[in-house]
Amino acid sequence: MIHPRGRSVWAVLVVLLLVLAPAALPPRAAAEPETQFLRVELSRVTPELVDTASDPTVTVEASIVNVGDRPVNDVVARLERAQPLAATTGLRTTLTEVATTGYEPVGPFLDIPGPLQPGERASVRFDYPLRSVGAESLGIDHPGVYPLLVNVNGTPDFGSPARLADTRFLLPVLGAPSASGDPESFAGPDDATGPDVVIVPDTTRPVRLTMLWPLADRPRLAPGLPGGATPIRLIDDELATELSPGGRLDALLSTVEFATAAESDPDGDLTGALCLAVDPDLLVTVNAMTGGYLVPANPDGTGDLRPGTGEAAAVAWLDRLRKLADRMCVTALPYAQTDLDAVQRVGDDQLSAFATTGAEDLVDQLLGVTSLRGLTVFGDGPLTPDALALLNHNGTAVAIAPASATAESTPDLGRRRVSDQVAVAPFDPSVAATLGALGDQPVTPGYLDTSLVPDRPESSAAARRQDAVGAVLWQSLHPDAEPRDQILAPPPNWGVSPDDATAVLRALSTLLGSGLATPLPLPNLIAETATLPGPPTPVDEFPTAARFDDSVIGAISDQSARLRGLTEALGTNAQTGLTGQAYTAPLREDMLRALSQSQPLDDRNGRAHRALQSVGGTIADLFGAVQIINPGGSYTLATERSPLPLAFRNDLAVPIRVRLLVDGPPGMTVGDVGELELPPGFLPVKVPIEVHFTQRFAVDVAVQTPGGLPLGEPVRLSLHSNAYGKVLFFVTLVAGATLALLTGRRLWHRFRGRPDRADLEPPEADHLHWPHRTPEEPGGKP
Known part of the structure; x- marks a missing residue:
């Protein structure tokens, strides 16, 4: 049990601790709040690269901007330095949010006039010698790449003192100039030297x-x-x-x-x-x-x-x-x-x-x-x-x-x-x-x-x-x-x-x-x-x-295969000099552009798909630009060997080699026309066919590249054939033979002086109302 006087002593000690604790803490060293109140922007570093001929004083200028929603009071800033980078990975890791350790103050905090209102900007400037016998200097006397940091503290309204912002940057030092600007001598980076000795870099292994x-x-x-x-x-x-x-x-x-x-x-x-x-x-x-x-x-x-x-x-x-x-x-x-x-x-x-x-x-x-x-x-x-x-x-x-x-x-x-x-x-x-x-x-x-x-x-x-x-x-x-x-x-x-x-x-x-x-x-x-x-x-x-x-890879694979097959069938336009390879080259280039690593990573696949939709639509249009013109009516074939008249339309800018596919009913034979070269524009073509029947029928005609890729849309033609085939041939043959036989008989009878029955007048037939002629009339009886 604590005596009442003891309790009062403990109470006084607690109050004193609460009062004195803030003073015991490092000034303005509280953790940076989650809400951003200030931002530090580096304006200029002079010199940006320190060498043996540089000014011995380094100047750092920065701006402090209130990006929050309330005033910030008691704004102070100081410059800090870390040890030179030991590896190139430090070029990136020194810039991360957690890389705040290892920095030592170069000098005290500088007061920034304030309070700093929302949207208001203030400037701060640090001037420190690179080397000095005094305490307030960058303390750099060896070549290297040194991380520097501008640390800004302040007290936002309704808040407590805290570290509110900082910015980090690198100061490359090729050599250390004399602290006084008047060098006494020169020394290598590993030599023990004073502040007035110029430190030159090691150039033995360039x-x-x-x-x-x-x-x-x-x-x-x-x-x-x-x-x-x-x-x-x-x-x-x-x-x-x-x-x-x-x-x-x-x-x-x-x-x-x-x-x-x-x-x-x-x-x-x-x-x-x-x-x-x-x-x-x-x-x-x-x-x-x-x-x-x-x-x-x-x-x-x-x-x-x-x-x-x-x-x-x-x-x-x-x-x-x-x-x-x-x-x-x-x-x-x-x-x-x-x-x-x-x-x-x-x-x-x-x-x-x-x-x-x-x-x-x-x-x-x-x-x-x-x-x-x-x-x-x-x-x-x-x-x-x-x-x-x-x-x-x-x-x-x-x-x-x-x-x-x-x-x-x-x-x-x-x-x-x-x-x-x-x-x-x-x-x-x-x-x-x-x-x-x-x-x-x-x-x-x-x-x-x-x-x-x-x-x-x-x-x-x-x-x-x-x-x-x-x-x-x-x-x-x-x-x-x-x-x-x-x-x-x-x-x-x-x-x-x-x-x-x-x-x-x-x-x-x-x-x-x-x-x-x-x-x-x-x-x-x-x-x-x-x-x-x-x-x-x-x-x-x-x-x-x-x-x-x-999905992007698959789309390009399909499109490139179709485009390659089309390109192989294209020729050169004799008037413009445009080749088939040059005609389709921009579409191949579009496929490579769709795979460009210059596009933002978060939308890279989306951009690729959108580009490939345009490319795929154009490739489909190129395949559809070669068409068979449908007459809309029907053809009549006069004989069994009458050719099938077709007309093609090529809307491409270059010629194209094609093959025809003609599909007819049994009894129709189609001759092989081989590969056709269709120039830009219209071209009529006659396809040899042979029909062995007489009726109305349909023929499907399609066009494709020599490699078998279909072009345009197939067309169905309606045909009517007047050909009788072998029956007509034999009927004609018999009729011709009969005519020759009858003609020969008449000539034989005339040669022998005997009238042919075909030359005799028909008997009178009044009941048939045949016309009568007198002997004097032409054609009358003697």
């Missing part, structure tokens, strides 16, 4: 660098239009904006034009490290736009068609690309960024060849260059066993593909042979995905493991740019990392802004100029990889969530 510079876009051509149709139709007019000055494709082209010019790259190192990776579907679309095109009037793809606005931009962009391609390495991406795993599952050799080797021929034709051969780039999907089987069949020597990696495992980037025909040169998926996050519409590649997909998509464009530069530099800043070759392969549909593209190329130039990297031209990479010895090793395992449904 990385051989290759970067694919993608020029691609998602499919824009309206599906279901055969070759020769003019003007072409696009599903929207967004490509006109991308090709125009300031657009995405213009920025990709402009930045590489400037960076590889003789004035910017006098030694040609950057030009040697870069290779344009071009999607042939983009070239086909842009080239078609140069002749004028139509788009739907409404942004949602509905409404009447109107002329597109990008004709002039397409002409200018394509002309610039041709000039650039003439002095740079060029390679072809798979046509329309198609999923080669899905193409192999379709099982059509023609589609498989067109997606790979045919893509190279298109690039050569449209750009007037000779693109690299023997290479297949997997820019947005993994190299799977099915895709490898396709490469083996098509004779591909080298595949550039992502390595497998998770948050717990580092990728194996060593080049190796995966079959007797194919060797793979892998690239780091974390680096590629970090590059893909650039721009206003970040791209998450389909091959990326879910553990490497950050759950903080609200990071600003400036933060993603810092991360991308850090990703480009990481391997060069780690001389112990293996291998010493690096392939940078952003996703094909790369959504960079002009500032993003400039930052990436500036980072590459800095690497090459500093001695941390040397160029590895893509032709050299292909030659080295293609000659790797065996034995083959299995391809990496990847998640299959991004695979196309079997």
Whole structure:
């Protein structure tokens, strides 16, 4: 039993604990609430890449936005730093929601004037030296890629102090400048140094660098239009904006034009490290736009068609690309960024060849260059066993593909042979995905493991740019990392802004100029990889969530088989020069576009089915365009060998070879007319038949390709035959013989001077009312 005085003492202690407990807690360190009140947007980092010639002070500017429904009081912010990344997987894992440990404050919290009202924005700026003898500095004196974090705390109305928001980004450091800006000496990264000694990077093991510079876009051509149709139709007019000055494709082209010019790259190192990776579907679309095109009037793809606005931009962009391609390495991406795993599952050799080797021929034709051969780039999907089987069949020597990696495992980037025909040169998926996050519409590649997909998509464009530069530099800043070759392969549909593209190329130039990297031209990479010895090793395992449904594969398999059979029967239009292959090529291209990996993953199968419906309808129309004209009445055959007159209508733009199927009743024989070539328009044809009966009957006539595919609709003709067959022949023969016999008898009697009975006058028969003639009348008796 507690004494009453004891109870009062305990009560006082409890009150004191409740009062003093908040003071004992770290200030503003409560857990971040589930409701989002604030958002932090990184505005600028200066310098964005630290080297030995940089200013020794690093400036970080950010904006704090109240995105909640109530004011936030006592807003404070501070800058924090973590240890440099030890693996490239950290490029992704440091951006996840739970990656808040390991950060240490660089300095104290800074007060933000407030309260911050809903929708209101405030700015904060941090200026800290990179190195200093004092406490308030970033404390960075070794090269590396360092994660930084802006931490914002505050107290929402009706709430308690808490951590309300943060933003993370990377600061790449190639070398540490002197803290005073006046260097005393230079030292290596492992030497013990003071703050006024410049720390230079280790360039004893430079990385051989290759970067694919993608020029691609998602499919824009309206599906279901055969070759020769003019003007072409696009599903929207967004490509006109991308090709125009300031657009995405213009920025990709402009930045590489400037960076590889003789004035910017006098030694040609950057030009040697870069290779344009071009999607042939983009070239086909842009080239078609140069002749004028139509788009739907409404942004949602509905409404009447109107002329597109990008004709002039397409002409200018394509002309610039041709000039650039003439002095740079060029390679072809798979046509329309198609999923080669899905193409192999379709099982059509023609589609498989067109997606790979045919893509190279298109690039050569449209750009007037000779693109690299023997290479297949997997820019947005993994190299799977099915895709490898396709490469083996098509004779591909080298595949550039992502390595497998998770948050717990580092990728194996060593080049190796995966079959007797194919060797793979892998690239780091974390680096590629970090590059893909650039721009206003970040791209998450389909091959990326879910553990490497950050759950903080609200990071600003400036933060993603810092991360991308850090990703480009990481391997060069780690001389112990293996291998010493690096392939940078952003996703094909790369959504960079002009500032993003400039930052990436500036980072590459800095690497090459500093001695941390040397160029590895893509032709050299292909030659080295293609000659790797065996034995083959299995391809990496990847998640299959991004695979196309079997229903999509089955639909394409059926359509491609029918289209192939039709194409084999088509000829060349002598007037226009249009070939059957060119006439049906857009429909085969539509099938590959339906398998494009550039489409959003959540609606990939739905978009494919919608496109294939249009393609299937057009293929059905092509088969129905060759018809037998039904006269609507009946034919009368004058003799048993009268030909059957038919008329054909060919609404295709090219000639077609066909065979006739004539099905009649027993007693009718049909002659073989062989293969007929029907030109566009109308063509009458006479089919030899022989009928051995006299009656009305029906004949079914159908037309098909030489391979047996039916064309149009069969027609039933009504015929009437006047032929008597053998009976008529014998009746005619007997009648002729009788006539000859009677004629011969009369002539015999006249020759002998005896009247023939046939020459005698019939007896008078008045009762028969025969007319009487006098002897004087002609014909009278003497």
